[in-house]
Structure formats: C-alpha cells, structure tokens
Amino acid sequence: AQKITQTQPGMFVQEKEAVTLDCTYDTSDPSYGLFWYKQPSSGEMIFLIYQGSYDQQNATEGRYSLNFQKARKSANLVISASQLGDSAMYFCAMREGNSGYSTLTFGKGTMLLVSP
Amino acid sequence: DAGVIQSPRHEVTEMGQEVTLRCKPISGHDYLFWYRQTMMRGLELLIYFNNNVPIDDSGMPEDRFSAKMPNASFSTLKIQPSEPRDSAVYFCASSPFTGSGANVLTFGAGSRLTVL
Numbered sequence: 001a002q003k004i005t006q007t008q009p010g011m012f013v014q015e016k017e018a019v020t021l022d023c024t025y026d027t028s029d030p031s032y033g034l035f036w037y038k039q040p041s042s043g044e045m046i047f048l049i050y051q052g053s054y055d056q057q058n059a060t061e062g063r064y065s066l067n068f069q070k071a072r073k074s075a076n077l078v079i080s081a082s083q084l085g086d087s088a089m090y091f092c093a094m095r096e097g098n099s100g101y102s103t104l105t106f107g108k109g110t111m112l113l114v115s116p
Numbered sequence: 117d118a119g120v121i122q123s124p125r126h127e128v129t130e131m132g133q134e135v136t137l138r139c140k141p142i143s144g145h146d147y148l149f150w151y152r153q154t155m156m157r158g159l160e161l162l163i164y165f166n167n168n169v170p171i172d173d174s175g176m177p178e179d180r181f182s183a184k185m186p187n188a189s190f191s192t193l194k195i196q197p198s199e200p201r202d203s204a205v206y207f208c209a210s211s212p213f214t215g216s217g218a219n220v221l222t223f224g225a226g227s228r229l230t231v232l
Contacts, residue, residue, distance in 0.1 A: 033218060043205065045223035052218060091159065101147065101166065101213055104221060106159040 003027065004092050004107035011112050013082045020067070021077040021110045023092030033095040034075040035104065036066065040088040048090075051075060082114045120224035122208050128230045134196040137227045140189055141210030149221060150183055150193050151207040159207075165191065166213075198231045205229070 005024045013019040025034065036048040051059045051066045059066045067076040079086055089111050093104040121140040129135055141148045150162040163173040168185045176183070180199070185191040195202055205228050209221040 035220070037223075042225075043228075044225045045207065045209075045221075047220050047222065050218045050220065095219070101219065103149065103161050103164060103172070105161075108158045 002107075003096075003105045004094055006092055006107040006110050008110045009108075011110055013112065013114055015084060015114055015116050016081055018078060018080045019082055019112065021079070021090050021092075021112065023075045023077065023107060025073050025075060025092075025094050027073075027094065027096050029096040031097055034066070034068070035093040035095070036064070036075075036077045037091045037093065037106075038086075038088045039091065039109070040085075045091070049077070079112075084114050084116065087112060087114045120208055120210050120222055122206075122224035122227050124227055125225060126228045126230075128232065129198055130232050131199055132197045133231075134194065135198045135202075135229060135231075137193040137206050137208075137229070139191045139193070139208030139224060141191070141208070142222055143189065144212065145210035145222075146213045147211040147219070148185060148191050149207075149209040149211070150191070151209065151223075153205045153207060153226070154203075162193070162206075195229075198229075200231045203229055203231050 003026050032053045034051045038046045049059050049061045049064045049066050051068050058068050063080045065078045089109045091109045092107045095102050123138045149164040151159050153159050162175045163183045165185045183193045205226045207223050207226045209223040211219045211221045
C-alpha cells in the first residue's frame with residue numbers, strides 16, 4: 001500500500017484565489033512528520049511546510065498552511081492568494097517515527113497551474 | 117551557506133559508459149541522501165548516509181550503482197555501466213538531526229542524466 005497518496009494529478013486555479021492540494025497518508029506509527037515540497041519547472045525541490053503528528057495546531061508559513069486532520073489521515077496544503085509563481089509540482093512526504101532517524105517517503109505529486 | 121551543490125547539472129552519455137555524480141552537502145548536516153526522480157516512479161530513495169557511513173542502500177537498483185562518502189563534505193553516486201533506463205534526475209539532499217522529527221531535507225538542484 002502506498003504510504004502517501006496524492007489523488008490530484010493536476011490542479012488549476014486563478015491568480016489571487018486559494019487552492020487546496022490533497023494528501024493522505026498511511027502509517028501505524030503514532031509519531032510521524034508530514035512535509036510539503038515545491039518543485040518549479042527549474043527542477044529544484046523547495047521545502048514549504050512541516051507538521052508533526054503531535055502538533056496541536058495546523059502549521060502555517062506565510063501563504064501556506066497545512067490542514068491536518070489526524071483521524072482522516074490527511075494533510076492537505078492550502079495556498080492562499082495564489083500567484084503565478086506558485087505554478088509548480090507539489091509533493092507531500094512523510095517521515096515515520098521520532099526516535100533516531102527515518103527517511104522521507106514522497107507522494108507522486110500534484111501539478112498546480114495558476115492562470116492570470 | 118551555498119546549499120547542497122551537485123555536479124554536473126546535465127550529463128549525456130552513451131550506454132555502457134561510467135557516470136559519476138557528485139554532491140557537496142551543507143556543512144554541519146549529519147545526513148546525506150541520494151534520490152532518483154523519474155516520471156514513472158516518482159522520487160525514490162537510493163541510499164543515505166549518517167556521518168559518512170552508509171545506513172540503508174536498499175533502494176539502490178542494481179550492483180551497477182554504488183555510492184561513497186569519503187568525508188563529511190563530499191559524496192559520489194556512480195553508475196557503471198550505464199543503461200538507457202538509468203536516465204533520470206538524481207538529487208542529493210542533506211539534513212541535520214535535531215531530535216525533534218522536523219529534520220528538513222535540503223535538496224541540491226539535481227543532476228539530469230540522459231543515457232543514449
């Protein structure tokens with residue numbers, strides 16, 4: 001079974017509108033971390049936001065927020081006031097466990113296109 | 117800090133040739149990762165190191181692939197002999213260990229490999 005599922009291959013949004021990118025995860029570990037990365041057409045992977053499984057509040061970083069619904073095992077990325085520069089591939093990733101170190105497992109990604 | 121530095125950015129080679137990809141992690145980061153990205157398989161972890169020691173190489177596809185980290189500031193991923201199916205973008209990433217679970221991976225710009 002996939003550990004990270006991103007069901008939206010592509011999303012379209014108009015500039016200045018908000019958009020939600022979906023991510024569901026699968027783990028039996030009570031301790032885990034969820035990450036979102038952005039990959040623009042230039043190819044680099046840019047870290048956006050992190051949510052720990054024990055964090056009480058949803059993470060926010062500027063225009064990015066993470067809608068964390070633990071019971072549903074979802075960690076959707078919300079981008080407010082979209083900009084043309086937000087057009088990119090977005091990846092959700094998970095790290096399981098909090099003792100020692102474990103690696104990130106990535107989803108397949110969602111391509112976001114922002115139109116004027 | 118200049119970030120994670122990878123070279124070459126682009127490599128075109130013929131089947132059967134040896135390919136060496138290079139990575140300089142961020143100074144002070146304890147962990148180094150090699151990922152491969154393809155359209156079909158997404159982002160796959162190949163191998164990762166902790167304090168220059170390989171920890172998990174289960175993602176290395178075949179014996180043709182090898183990785184080394186002779187010191188804290190340098191790692192190589194070698195493919196010998198290369199095959200067309202090795203064509204992909206290879207990312208190096210590094211991470212500190214903070215003990216909190218929020219160990220963010222910082223990625224290099226990637227090395228795009230094309231094997232003809």
